[in-house]
Structures are given as C-alpha cells and as structure tokens.
Amino acid sequence: MVADENIPSAGPRFLGPAEVRLLAEELGLRPTKQRGQNFVIDPNTVRRIVRASGVGPDDVVLEVGPGLGSLTLALLESVDRVVAVEIDPVLARALPATIAAYAPDLAGRCEVVEADALRVEAIPGPPPTALVANLPYNVSVPVLLHLMALLPSLRHGLVMVxxxxxxxxxxxPGSKTYGVPSVKAAWYADVRRAGSVSRSVFWPAPNVDSGLVxxxxxxxxxxxxxxxxxFRVVDAAFAQRRKMLRSTLKDLAGSAAAAEAALAHAGVDPMARGEAIGVQQFALIAEGLALGVQA
Incomplete structure (x- = not known):
C-alpha cells in the first residue's frame, strides 16, 4: 500500500510528571537555580503556550532553554522549524534523542544549538520569525532584549517569565511596575500580558508563579x-526613580540647562519623572541630547 502524502504525520507524545522525572533520572540531572531550571510537567500548559503564541506552519521558532523538551514537542507539531538554544551541555545533547523518541515523524524540524542565549551572535538556518520560550528566570529580561536586538526577523513571540x-x-507609562524593562521592550514591540501560569505545573516547583508575555x-x-x-537616557531616568527628569538627566546631558533643553525638544515637562513618559518621548529626549539643542 502506498502512503498518502496528504495524511498528516503522527503528532508528538508529550512529557508529563513521570516522563520528566524519568528523563532527569536517566541523565543524572539535578535542576539548578543558577540556570533557572524548572521543567514544565503539564502537557496542557505547553499546548496553551503554543496556542497563545499565535505561531503557525510558516513560522521558524526560536526556543531558548528547551530543557527536557516539554515545550519543544508542542511547538514541533505546529510550526515549520524549531531552533532550540540550550546552555546546559547535558540537556542539549539529550534533546535530539527525546524528540526522536516522542515525535519521530517531526524530528527533522528541530535543530539544537548548545550555546548561551545571552552571548549567541547568530542563529543557524532560515531567519527565525517567532520567539517562544520558558525563559530562565534569572536572565529573562536580558535574554529577551538581546534577541530582539540581534534578530530583526522576529515578528512576534510569547515568553513565560x-x-x-x-x-x-x-x-x-504611569503604572507602579513601569520601568527600564517596560521602555526597552517597547522600543522593539507592542507588549502585552497573555495570562498566568501556576507554579504547580513545574518540577521542581519555583517559589513564584509565572506570567505569559x-x-x-x-x-x-x-x-x-x-x-x-x-537606552542610556532610559537607564539614567530610572536610576533615581523618584527624582524629576531634569535632575536625573543632568549628568548625562552635561548640565541642567542641556537636560532641560532636551526635555523641551521632546515636549516633556522637566518636573516629570521617568515613570510618566513613553518610549517615543525617551527617544526624542535622546535625540535632543545628541543634537545638542539649546535652551
């Protein structure tokens, strides 16, 4: 009997609590806080992440910190290709075998790169179009900003942090949690909360809940x-969060007068604080400083 090419390949099996612990035991793995290793043990959670990410069959997905492969397996059945960047050599070398065992018909869609995502300078193969990842908590913001800067081909994404x-x-702007990460992420993208994730879906369970962005x-x-x-203006503005911008930017500008001139160029009240203005205004302040506008 000749196989019908229109019949879809078999989907992957997913990793539950028993499978995650078995894989970890086989690898002699003890999850470390240093690398932010908390592995998802709930198949419904990884399915939910893939759905919420909006990725599809044309996407080349970059995944950072695939760990034992829970999210990787869920991504493989929905996208064209996954490039998984893993810093832990034991996990990086084990992932292809896990994919071959749990998603044999989809193994050709995944490439594993053993590297530190904070220091990676290029991604092999076609330019990635999406970033979907359970980012290590201890480096989540630096990794996200680094990859957004490095890979202009990224059009959308969803990360768990x-x-x-x-x-x-x-x-x-104006909210209590608004700060440097908010402004720098807004330089690259429109960012929104996409849900919450309970700590109970991880092994080992972290001390905090997670959020989808x-x-x-x-x-x-x-x-x-x-x-x-x-970004230098942003860093200076939030270095002393409660101070007015004319004070926080004085050293960066070289003088109080230069700081006020740059703020005027941006149409920003010199008595405002950094938490009150958006990325467009920060950009105009930086432009004013770079142009050396006069008061």
Whole structure:
C-alpha cells in the first residue's frame, strides 16, 4: 500500500510528571537555580503556550532553554522549524534523542544549538520569525532584549517569565511596575500580558508563579538618536526613580540647562519623572541630547 502524502504525520507524545522525572533520572540531572531550571510537567500548559503564541506552519521558532523538551514537542507539531538554544551541555545533547523518541515523524524540524542565549551572535538556518520560550528566570529580561536586538526577523513571540517580570515588561507609562524593562521592550514591540501560569505545573516547583508575555514587532521611534543613546537616557531616568527628569538627566546631558533643553525638544515637562513618559518621548529626549539643542 502506498502512503498518502496528504495524511498528516503522527503528532508528538508529550512529557508529563513521570516522563520528566524519568528523563532527569536517566541523565543524572539535578535542576539548578543558577540556570533557572524548572521543567514544565503539564502537557496542557505547553499546548496553551503554543496556542497563545499565535505561531503557525510558516513560522521558524526560536526556543531558548528547551530543557527536557516539554515545550519543544508542542511547538514541533505546529510550526515549520524549531531552533532550540540550550546552555546546559547535558540537556542539549539529550534533546535530539527525546524528540526522536516522542515525535519521530517531526524530528527533522528541530535543530539544537548548545550555546548561551545571552552571548549567541547568530542563529543557524532560515531567519527565525517567532520567539517562544520558558525563559530562565534569572536572565529573562536580558535574554529577551538581546534577541530582539540581534534578530530583526522576529515578528512576534510569547515568553513565560516570573509573574513580577511579566508585569514589568507589559506595564504602561504611569503604572507602579513601569520601568527600564517596560521602555526597552517597547522600543522593539507592542507588549502585552497573555495570562498566568501556576507554579504547580513545574518540577521542581519555583517559589513564584509565572506570567505569559506576548509581543508583536513594530518599528522603533523614528528619531536620529541611536538605540544605545535612547537606552542610556532610559537607564539614567530610572536610576533615581523618584527624582524629576531634569535632575536625573543632568549628568548625562552635561548640565541642567542641556537636560532641560532636551526635555523641551521632546515636549516633556522637566518636573516629570521617568515613570510618566513613553518610549517615543525617551527617544526624542535622546535625540535632543545628541543634537545638542539649546535652551
């Protein structure tokens, strides 16, 4: 009998609590806090993440910290290709065998890269279009910002991070959680909260709940200042959160007068605080400083 090419390949089997613990035991793995290793043991959670991410059959997905492969298996049946970046050599070398065992018909869709996502400079193969990951809690914001800067091909994504970090990333100007991560993420994308995840779906269970953050790429503000110049302004503005911008930017500008001139260029009240303004205004302040506008 000739196989019908229109019949879809068999989907993957997923990792539950027993499978995760068995894999860990076989690898002699003891999850470490240093690498933020908390493995998802609930198949419904990884299915939910894939659905919420909006990825489809045309997407090339970058996954950071695949661990034992729970989310990887869920992604493989929905997308064209997954590039999984894993820093732990034991996990990186074991993942292809796990995929071959649990999703043999889909194994050709995945490439594993043993690397530190914070230091990676290129991703092999076709440019990734989406980032979907359970990011290690201890480096989640730096990793996300690094990859957004490194890979302009990324059009959308969804990451699972510590709930408090999720709130910060998606916070709008004026909110209590708005800060440096909020502004820098907004430089690259429209960011929104996409749900919560209980600590009970992980092994070992972390001490905090997690949050889902979804984002869609957009062009950065159209100013003459560079991203680096804008981010220096953002860092300075929040270094002393409760102080007015004319004070927090004085050293960066070189003088109080130069700081006030740059704020005027952006149409920002010099008595405002960083938490009150958005990325467009930060970009205009940086542009004013770079142009050396006069008071």
């Amino acid at each position: 510590q709930a408090e970090v999720a709130d910060r990333l998606a916070a709008p 979804a984002w869609t790429h957009r062009e950065p503000p159209a100013v003459s200042a560079t991203r680096e110049q804008v």
